[in-house]
Amino acid sequence: MALAKYTETRYRIWHYSYLVICASVFFFLIAPLFVIVPLSFNAEQYIHFSSGMMALDPDAFSLRWYEDMIYGTKNPWGIAVKNSFYFAFFATVGATTLGTIAALGLSSRYMPYKSLIMSILISPMIIPLIISGSAIFFSLAKVGLASSFIGVVIAHIILGTPFVVITVTATLSGFDDSITRAASSLGSTPTNTFFKITLPLITPGIISGALFAFVTSFDEIVVILFVAGGDRSLTTIPLQMWTGLREQLSPTIMAVATCLIVLSTLILIVTELLRRRSERIRGISAQ
């Protein structure tokens, strides 16, 4: 990105203003997230940077909102965390299994009506959540599964599968068919080829699809608003945050949000490691 020595002044100015613009956009993207973190350590009940915090006075900071989050009686964050992980776990397993199998079929050269089927499978991602939520709720209510554990899991599987299908088909599209043909020509059975050759190669894609499914379920709010109804025992972290945010912006929510930011950082690290691994496996060296 270095400028050549002979660059004219006006392009020089343009270049630096371009960098400034980029920096401000990056700031706009990332800064709002980090406003929350210090506020969650606020010793006061109000959500603003107190003068003590600005002066970095240790007394202005405290962990009381984290204590409130874990031991507080007003907000059942315990159940919410448990539920969120349960739902996300089962939804991820379901969506990843169904999605991966379907992606294997979709990537076949012989797949008929590929584009039509793909559009149907992707539709839960495209159709506005408010429509999905109410439709799923009505159908679950008809079979008596509204406000039930299974109902929520089914809803989350529906929402998670498009991501798995997309990531796994993307991985498979770069897949070299001659490898499996080589395996077969060397006497490997199709099952053996799949488990020994294909699966290890597409594992990064599957894991990244699973991560998407996990996050989709973990972060899902609109559909669960309908499906859980008013059932407090089905509450999740987003549902609890939604209720809290509608009442009042409390520092406890800031503490929860900080924990979620830590979680998303972890997910980011995992996806980055996956990407590198996938590149290494396929022999694409990092540029």
Added chain:
Amino acid sequence: MTNGEIRTSDGELLSVKLKKVESRKRTGALILVLPLLLFIIITYIFPIIQMLQRSVDNTQMNDLLNNTYQVIQNWDGSDFPPEEVVKTFYNDLKYLSENKLHGKIAVRLNYEKGGFSSLIKKTVRKLDSFDTNGNYLQQFKEIHKRWADQEYWLALKRATVPYHGRKYLASFDFKQDFDGSIVRIEEKKRINVTLWLRTIYVALGVTLCCLILAYPIAHLLSVLPTRYSNLLMICVLLPFWTSLLVRTSSWMVLLQTQGVLNDFLVFLGIVADENRLELMYNMTGTFIAMTQILLPFMVLPLYSVMKTISPSLMRAATSMGATPFHAFRKIYFPLTYAGISAGSILVFVLAIGYYITPALVGGAKGTLISNRIAYHMQSTLDWSYATAMATILLVGVLVVYYVYNRVVGIDNMRLG
């Protein structure tokens, strides 16, 4: 090898054998896709179609007033209904009140004409004193003066039709008048058109803002050495992976009247303490928050396209005498069209159905059509109204989806 036909080792025609193998592979591929396809169709597509039927469905009403529904079709709507219709209505109403079901039709009729709900309740109380031999219409008129108003009878007729598109009219602030003509509703009640326009305006505006903001940083990310671009990519990916509610709440913290942004502006002396900016609970809040939240969805497709553009193209253009701006306009920009269209359509589709952020940040002035649908779904329980609006929204989204498929191709969709 007769007649130039090629046969396989087991003596079959090669072309036949090939077809067999292909069809087996086709079936194999279909079988793999089938579980998910059936799952999605049964638990998702079918429920959506069923739900959308509610928007025109009138069977609930017709089941309750079944006999009236049969005979009221004979009345042409002029003057008052004939005695036969009124008598049937009386019998239906009596049956409903004995089974305590009249509340349902009261609510439904009230959508048709204000004041119908109380009219039904008052009428039901006096049903027992009816002279079953006498003039029914006259007795109805004596119970309540509203029955002497032809409009209520017309409303009853309108409420007992097999299907109705009334909610679609209502979704655009129109209604069917008593004589059947379609007119706009009173000016102060017109809210839906405003909401549709606002939704489209916000979706387009957010898409445009995202494009303007995403273009330079996607370009920077694509030209920087991997070491630096990976680091900067975190700024895009961390918000992408972070919970929507976390990002929305951070905007609430920032934009409140007593929030961080206002505090900062007051501290700098740009804004006086007593007239802090109203950044939240209006369109500004919805707009800013949605732009930031959807920005990664624009950056990622743009980046993946820009990454494939060779830098030597621009160098070639400048070496041949093009100014950097000219080279950009003629060479670089056209090459990014694919990314622009992919990102724009993705952001637009996501923005047009946004619900959570407008509900929390938008207040009354910043809500979008999704919030209205949810309101009818959950508060007024007028499901046919909600589903009519949902259908319109869905059709809009599907059109964009179709265009996306045409322009970009779903197969080319990439995430992360």
